[in-house]
Amino acid sequence: MKKCVTTLGDYFFYGFAVLSVLAIMASVATPARGLLLDEFSRLLDHKGKVRSLAEFDKKLEYAGISRADFVPEIRIVKRSREMRVFSNSKLVATYPIGLGRATIGTKQNATDQKTPEGMYYVCDKDENNRYHLFLQINYPSGIDAERALVQDIIKNSEYETLVGAWQNKITPPANTGLGGPLGIHGFGAESSWTTDGSISMHNVHVEELFWNVEKGTPVAILP
Incomplete structure (x- = not known):
């Protein structure tokens, strides 16, 4: 009752x-x-879902790609603070981004506040995140884990777990010396906006990305 x-x-x-x-x-x-x-x-319109799907359909149409043929690939270029979304090598969208506070070099440990560089995958999506929306990437990669093992930042058992998570495109543990979780989120992309290592976007842009890509999408982060 x-x-x-x-x-x-x-x-x-x-x-x-x-x-x-x-x-x-x-x-x-x-x-x-x-x-x-x-x-x-x-x-x-919950966190811009309807608007984002409609706006992205326009971008796909302009690029000559149907929704059914859209196979997203995300490329992040740190030096230009730019995200590019491709599908089968065709550019679909470009967005400004914010980066970790330490802008030079790749992430090597949990506290260096750098954005990692390498090949990753979207491993989780959180629409109730404190940073508006969050697409987690499966950092660290196998290369990140191997480097950390050599530098005694992680143990052998942690190395094996991290490499397995990266190979299977699933969420890795965030309690090792390499830190995490890292990903793509909202709340701003101005040059004054920095993070602890994640990639930040304007809310309207992260909405477009969030509602139009799925888990498993490749994310290449370039210097």
Whole structure:
């Protein structure tokens, strides 16, 4: 009974909210009414999913690629602070990005605040992340793990686990000397915005990426 009352209360609340918005729109001029409709639609669009799918369809059409033939590849170029999304070598989209606070060189341990360099894969997607949206990459790679093993940053058992996670494109442990988790998230891409090693984007851009690529997508991070 309690659950039923709660559900009815939710319906009443949302119904009242919709009626209130309609009443406001009826009382304002036509241009302002359009702005209100846009804002109302945005509020109903969970983290830009509907908008992002539609906008990305336009990018695919411009590139001459159908949605069914879209095979995403993400390339990040650190020196130009730029992300490029390709499909079968065709450029689909370009976005500005933010990087780790230490911008020179690849990540070598958990605390150096560098963005890694190498080949990775999207291993997880979190739409309830504190940084708006988060696409985790399966850092560290086999090469990262091998270098860390030689430098006594990780143990043999950790090396084997990390290499296995990278080869299978799954989420690696984040409690080794190499740190993590790292990935691509929102909250900004200005030159003043830096991270502990992840790649940051403007929210509107990370929404486009998040809703249009899947786990297993390759992510190449270049110097």
